[in-house]
Amino acid sequence: MAWFKKTAVTSSDPSKKVKIPEGLWVKCADCKEIVYRKEFEKNLKVCPKCNYHSRIGVKERIALTTDAGSFVEIAVELQSCDPLDFTDTIAYKERILSNQSKAGLKDAVTAGTAAINKNPAVVAVMDFSFMGGSMGSAVGEKMVRAAEAAIEHRLPLIVFTSSGGARMQEGIFSLMQMAKVSAAVGRLKKYPLPYITVLTDPTFGGVSASFAMLGDIIIAEPKSLIGFAGARVIQQTINQQLPDDFQQAEFLLKKGLIDKVVHRKDLKTSIARLIRMLRGAPKNA
Amino acid sequence: MKIYLDFERPIEELELKIEELTQLSGTNGTGLESEITALRQRLQELRKEIFLGLSPWQKCQLARHPERPYTLDYIERITTEFTELHGDRRFADDPAIIAGFGMIDTIPVMIAGHQKGRGTKNRIIRNFGQPHPEGYRKALRIMKLAERFNLPIVTFVDTPGAFPGIGAEERGQSEAIATNLMEIFSIGVPIISIVIGEGGSGGALALSVADRLVMLEHSVYSVISPEGCTAILWSSGKVLNQDDYARAASALKMTAADLMAFNIIDAVIEEPQGGAHRDPAESAANVKRYILREIEKLRGIPVEQLIETRHQKFRNIGVYAENAGQVS
Ligand SMILES: [Zn+2]
Numbered sequence: 001m002a003w004f005k006k007t008a009v010t011s012s013d014p015s016k017k018v019k020i021p022e023g024l025w026v027k028c029a030d031c032k033e034i035v036y037r038k039e040f041e042k043n044l045k046v047c048p049k050c051n052y053h054s055r056i057g058v059k060e061r062i063a064l065t066t067d068a069g070s071f072v073e074i075a076v077e078l079q080s081c082d083p084l085d086f087t088d089t090i091a092y093k094e095r096i097l098s099n100q101s102k103a104g105l106k107d108a109v110t111a112g113t114a115a116i117n118k119n120p121a122v123v124a125v126m127d128f129s130f131m132g133g134s135m136g137s138a139v140g141e142k143m144v145r146a147a148e149a150a151i152e153h154r155l156p157l158i159v160f161t162s163s164g165g166a167r168m169q170e171g172i173f174s175l176m177q178m179a180k181v182s183a184a185v186g187r188l189k190k191y192p193l194p195y196i197t198v199l200t201d202p203t204f205g206g207v208s209a210s211f212a213m214l215g216d217i218i219i220a221e222p223k224s225l226i227g228f229a230g231a232r233v234i235q236q237t238i239n240q241q242l243p244d245d246f247q248q249a250e251f252l253l254k255k256g257l258i259d260k261v262v263h264r265k266d267l268k269t270s271i272a273r274l275i276r277m278l279r280g281a282p283k284n285a
Numbered sequence: 286m287k288i289y290l291d292f293e294r295p296i297e298e299l300e301l302k303i304e305e306l307t308q309l310s311g312t313n314g315t316g317l318e319s320e321i322t323a324l325r326q327r328l329q330e331l332r333k334e335i336f337l338g339l340s341p342w343q344k345c346q347l348a349r350h351p352e353r354p355y356t357l358d359y360i361e362r363i364t365t366e367f368t369e370l371h372g373d374r375r376f377a378d379d380p381a382i383i384a385g386f387g388m389i390d391t392i393p394v395m396i397a398g399h400q401k402g403r404g405t406k407n408r409i410i411r412n413f414g415q416p417h418p419e420g421y422r423k424a425l426r427i428m429k430l431a432e433r434f435n436l437p438i439v440t441f442v443d444t445p446g447a448f449p450g451i452g453a454e455e456r457g458q459s460e461a462i463a464t465n466l467m468e469i470f471s472i473g474v475p476i477i478s479i480v481i482g483e484g485g486s487g488g489a490l491a492l493s494v495a496d497r498l499v500m501l502e503h504s505v506y507s508v509i510s511p512e513g514c515t516a517i518l519w520s521s522g523k524v525l526n527q528d529d530y531a532r533a534a535s536a537l538k539m540t541a542a543d544l545m546a547f548n549i550i551d552a553v554i555e556e557p558q559g560g561a562h563r564d565p566a567e568s569a570a571n572v573k574r575y576i577l578r579e580i581e582k583l584r585g586i587p588v589e590q591l592i593e594t595r596h597q598k599f600r601n602i603g604v605y606a607e608n609a610g611q612v613s
Contacts, residue, residue, distance in 0.1 A: 075607070083547070083604040084538050088518035137603035144600065166486075166508045168518065171537045172549055175508040176602040178487060179494050182466035183596050190471075206508075208459040209447075209487045214467055228458035228487075229449030237449050247454060255455050 028052055030223060044264045046222075053221040053264055055201060057103075058110045058127045061160055065268050066114035066123060073112040074122075075145045080107055080138040084171045092169040095131065103130040107138040108163070111146040113155065117272035122150040125160045126207070133163030135206050136170040140177025143211060147184035156194035156275050157185075161212040165205020178210035185214045194278040196271060199226050199249070199258065217274055218258040219267070220249035226258075288352055292335060292343050296559065299328045332559045339503070342531035344540050345511060347503045348482045349445075352562040354569065355414075356383050356398030356441040359481065362569035363576070364389055364396070370427055372419075376456060379420030381412045381448070382492075384427040386436065389576060395431030397424040397492060398441030401482075414483075415448035418461035421491050425465050432472045437580045440492040442480040445510065447488030462491040469494040470596055475583030477576055479554070480504045480541075481561070496595050497579050498549070500541035501568070502556040507539035549602060 026040045027033070030052035040047070044064065045054045056064075062071050079096070086092040100106060108131060111124040124146040126133045143159075150157040166174040188195055197215030199208075201224035209228055212218075220226060227247040235242060245251045252258045262270050289297040303324050310317035339347065347353070360367050364387030371378040384397040402411035424440075431438050447458055469476065478495035484506030500506060509517075511533035515525050519533065544550045554571050557564035583591065 077607050079606050081604045081606050084536065086536055088536075089521075137605040141603050141605050168509055168514055168537075170604075171508055172506060172539065172544060172547065173602065173604055175486060175490055176549060176599065178463075178490055179466050179470075180599045180602055182463060183470045183494075183599055186467040186470050187596075206487055209462040210466060211463070213457070213460040213463040227454050228447065228462070229454070234449045234451065234454070238451065240451070242451065246451070255457075257457050257460060 029054060046264055050223075051263075052223050053201060055128050055162060057129060058105065058125045061125045062110075062114070062123070064264065065158075065160075065271065066116055067118065070115035071112050071123070072114070073110060074149055075111060075142050076106070078106060078138050078142050078145075080136050080167075080170070082169070083137070083173055084169065086169045086171070088169070095169070099130050103127060105130050107142070108133045108135070109139045109142050111142050111149075113149065113153065116158070116268060116275065119156075119272050119275045120153075121156045121158050121275060122146050122153070123158045123160075126162045128162040128164075128202070131167065133161075133207070134165060134167035134174070135163060135177050135210075136167035136174045137177060139167075140174075140180050143177075143181045144184040147181075147188045150188055150193055151191060154191070154193065156196065156278065157188055158196045158198070158271060158275075159211060159215075160198045160200055161203045161207055162200045163203055163205070163207035163212075165207060175206065178206045181211045182214060185211050189216065194275060196274060198262075198267065198271075200224050202226070204228070204230060213257075215259075216278075217260075219260045219262050219270065220252065220258050221264055221267075222249055222261050224249045226252055288350070290343070290346055290350065292339070293559075296328065296332055296335065299324065299331060303328065329558065336503075336559065340531060340535065341505070341537075341540050341543075342511060342527070342534035344503050345483075345505050345530075345534050347560055348505045350560065350562050351403070353482050354561050354565040355403070355443060356396075356400045356481070358565055359441060359569050359572055360387060360396060360398075362566060363573040364394075367396070371423070373422035373426060375422060376419045377417075379412075379417050379423060380410050381414055381416040381444070382420035382424050384424050386431075389439075389573060389580075392577070392580060393436050394576075394580070395427060395436045395438045396441070397428065397438070398481075399444040399489070399492065401443060412448060414444045415446060416444065416488060416491075417448055417450075417453045418456045418458050421447075421461040421465050424492060425468055428469065428472055428476075432474050435474055437475040437584065438472070438477070438495075439576055440476070440478045440495065442478060442484050442489045442492050442506075443482035443504075444485050444488050445483055446485035447491070462487050465491040466494055470599075471592060473588040473592060475580055475586075475591065476595070477579055477583075479572060479575075480506050480550075481572075484539075485510060494595070494599070496583055496591060496598075497551045499552040499554055499575065500544060500550050501554050501561060501572075502541055503560055504541055505534075505539040506541075506544055506550075507537050509537070511537065511539075 028047040031050035033049040199220040203226045367387035369385040383400045399414045401414035402408040476495040477497045478493045480500040511530040514533040515529045541553045557567040561568035
């Protein structure tokens with residue numbers, strides 16, 4: 001499921017996508033233009049030349065999307081174990097530790113309650129810098145806790161995805177998280193509580209084929225790559241030229257697979273509006 | 286002409302020898318019988334020996350054995366009056382997934398399963414058992430039909446994975462798999478899922494949400510194939526070989542015994558000596574016995590309890606730590 005190359009899956013270094021040289025300039029990972037850093041950051045790390053939305057971390061995402069000081073994290077200590085006793089080029093246990101210290105996170109998703117333009121919600125944010133946002137048991141469990149918290153407090157659930165897919169190092173346990181989280185989302189929907197997913201670059205494999213694509217409303221950031229299998233695997237399998245915009249957010253919009261493509265600066269307003277409307281009016285007597 | 290995998294060669298040699306001697310004794314009726322009996326005995330022991338010592342990578346090859354019984358082979362042997370149904374009512378019929386109704390003894394059941402083809406032409410028609418979104422949508426449509434008429438559901442899992450292609454992406458491969466995962470949790474009839482060969486990733490999982498998830502003795506189930514895993518984690522540009530795949534197959538812990546030890550599957554169904562492909566009838570009989578026994582148990586459970594138990598079964602899968610300390 002994790003179709004990304006080694007460099008993408010295991011890298012916790014955001015400079016893989018956006019090279020940030022020391023100093024004043026940033027090179028866009030998409031159009032390769034050199035952009036003035038201050039302008040880039042003022043523009044919420046969106047390329048002013050081509051509108052590519054570069055990857056951002058949990059803290060930035062929470063600051064952008066939720067009311068200041070409203071985020072209260074849940075399941076803070078959840079972290080991965082090593083049920084397979086797995087070693088690739090290094091032991092998985094070591095990989096977890098090094099990712100924790102590099103990313104400053106326990107694992108690839110952070111969840112909590114928050115307010116979005118004064119609308120209370122449960123928010124979960126994935127971070128690609130932790131092992132490519134891959135889903136192992138800790139991610140699966142935290143996503144379920146987020147859904148359960150939404151049910152307990154009768155709140156909408158808003159999820160920001162960014163993931164190369166399942167975490168191979170946890171083998172069958174990581175695969176089964178897809179079913180586990182999908183089941184929790186199914187429960188949430190029955191209440192009915194709104195479930196909004198925001199797909200950011202990239203969203204693939206086991207995350208795409210479970211909770212990402214189950215949103216009642218699915219939003220994507222412009223130019224985000226979203227799909228089941230990675231382009232490289234597809235190309236190797238079918239040996240054909242892929243369309244230029246293949247697996248970009250705008251391609252998915254055209255194919256009817258997502259509801260909206262929304263610029264990062266407008267996400268908070270868009271989400272708040274949807275939450276308000278989905279709360280609905282009192283039922284007819 | 287039988288097909289033998291590398292590790293089956295000693296078995297092949299012995300089988301040929303027995304055949305030779307049998308022909309000889311048939312023509313001149315000499316006293317070769319005792320020798321043949323002894324060789325048959327030896328063959329049994331040899332098979333047992335070889336199959337007990339199979340490595341995960343060898344099991345993986347066995348799970349993909351071109352003569353291994355597929356979904357239709359089981360359907361043919363365990364049901365009567367099987368009636369295949371087609372199409373997702375949206376786009377197309379996917380030949381990589383079979384769905385329909387049939388009788389197992391006196392019980393009408395719904396069956397869905399991945400289908401690989403045999404022979405080059407059929408393999409292509411069945412897309413090597415790799416479904417498109419419409420296959421998953423067909424399976425779910427007919428599973429919901431089964432629910433309305435209170436028929437138990439049996440799924441057979443046997444796929445290298447969901448198909449990675451342009452059309453599959455355009456039509457929502459991810460959405461189709463995700464929707465199956467979510468919706469099958471609330472289907473109010475007993476569901477038994479049997480991994481008969483290759484359990485390949487999300488494309489397999491989409492037919493595996495069940496009250497009983499079981500595997501045939503020599504089947505495998507994994508988040509990624511050993512080849513795919515090796516290419517991502519170990520390749521670093523060099524040409525990969527069997528040893529690399531063997532290492533990945535072991536590391537991924539993908540055999541029925543592994544999944545049983547992890548408490549992810551509910552049972553391992555025994556295969557005939559030498560593997561399911563050496564005696565499809567016996568393998569089917571084992572499968573049928575298991576299905577009938579478990580349907581009997583599951584049918585007695587009130588629907589709400591059935592669904593809650595299914596939910597909890599998957600809710601509890603996962604190994605994680607929750608303390609401020611280090612990784613355990
Ligand atoms: Zn750009």
